[in-house]
Amino acid sequence: MADVPESNDPTPIWPIPGEQTDEIVRAAFPLRLGLAEGKVALVTGAGRGIGEATARLFATEGAAVVVCDIDVASAQAVVQSIQERGGEAVAVAADLTKEDDVAAVINTAIDRYGRLDCAVNNAGISGRFGSFIDLPLHEWHQMINANLTSVFLCLKYELGVMAAQGAGSIVNVSSGAGVVAAPGLPHYTAAKHGVLGLTKCAAQEYAAKGVRVNAILPGTTRTPMIENFINGDPQIEKMVSRGIGRGHLGEPNEIAEAAVWLCSDRASFVCGESLLVDGATVCR
Numbered sequence: 001m002a003d004v005p006e007s008n009d010p011t012p013i014w015p016i017p018g019e020q021t022d023e024i025v026r027a028a029f030p031l032r033l034g035l036a037e038g039k040v041a042l043v044t045g046a047g048r049g050i051g052e053a054t055a056r057l058f059a060t061e062g063a064a065v066v067v068c069d070i071d072v073a074s075a076q077a078v079v080q081s082i083q084e085r086g087g088e089a090v091a092v093a094a095d096l097t098k099e100d101d102v103a104a105v106i107n108t109a110i111d112r113y114g115r116l117d118c119a120v121n122n123a124g125i126s127g128r129f130g131s132f133i134d135l136p137l138h139e140w141h142q143m144i145n146a147n148l149t150s151v152f153l154c155l156k157y158e159l160g161v162m163a164a165q166g167a168g169s170i171v172n173v174s175s176g177a178g179v180v181a182a183p184g185l186p187h188y189t190a191a192k193h194g195v196l197g198l199t200k201c202a203a204q205e206y207a208a209k210g211v212r213v214n215a216i217l218p219g220t221t222r223t224p225m226i227e228n229f230i231n232g233d234p235q236i237e238k239m240v241s242r243g244i245g246r247g248h249l250g251e252p253n254e255i256a257e258a259a260v261w262l263c264s265d266r267a268s269f270v271c272g273e274s275l276l277v278d279g280a281t282v283c284r
């Protein structure tokens, strides 16, 4: 039998079965070996929450990331932290309800990186719960602009660039409220249903041009949007969690994993899909 050299180092060379393999691998390789290697990815609303987690995961998986948010300071902080880990990213400030801003975001991606391979249209707002008949028209318009018109505008410019390249992949972020009602939030429900309509329409029109368009429908996820609603009250969190099959809120990185996979070449025949990522909330 060959001699096995003895080592005094107690650190295991490779994760032991049962250990938190993913965390150990991530610690050893801050940049994972690339689901998005060599790609250029745009993430909107990437200054915090689901968008931030998605931008970080894209960078970890090897993409150059365009980190877009209306809050430029948060976008810059995300970019700095990606760069500190050896990733590539640029911050862009934009209000995605404005067409000129959307055009400028796409131009920044092209000027800086020469192409756009992936886009996650994630930016959105929540709304005030209230009675249908008391909803002021200006709140309706604000919601539709932020959660539906913004997605239309992003698609309009992303599809043009990707069709010209003959390749690309887009993920729109809808919600469980894209397929079932969120009572008290008719404007949010309408906007998120609309996102699925845009997704199907774009998928049909652009599939033959090499562009895939899909949607993810997150369930309740621990982000600033939801933390504002829970307001640190464990009773509210418990009540919300009761409606989730898994029994707890989702984490932003769990939504990001689905978005980045859908954007990747591994999902090459997934097109026009609406993927629930909600720990068994909406399914019945």
Ligand SMILES: NC(=O)c1ccc[n+]([C@@H]2O[C@H](COP(=O)([O-])OP(=O)(O)OC[C@H]3O[C@@H](n4cnc5c(N)ncnc54)[C@H](O)[C@@H]3O)[C@@H](O)[C@H]2O)c1
Residues within 6 Å of the ligand: 044, 045, 046, 047, 048, 049, 050, 051, 068, 069, 070, 071, 074, 094, 095, 096, 097, 122, 123, 124, 125, 126, 146, 150, 173, 174, 175, 176, 217, 218, 219, 220, 221, 222, 223, 224, 225, 226
């Ligand atoms: N968190 C959840 O439980 C949940 C559930 C279902 C769907 N979603 C959807 O996921 C997306 C992200 O949600 P989140 O919880 O991370 O929200 P969040 O409020 O934590 O983050 C949203 C980000 O979008 C940015 N943004 C908002 N309006 C913008 C605009 N006009 N232009 C540019 N940036 C803008 C904000 O500045 C913020 O950084 C939203 O579309 C939301 O509707 C969230």
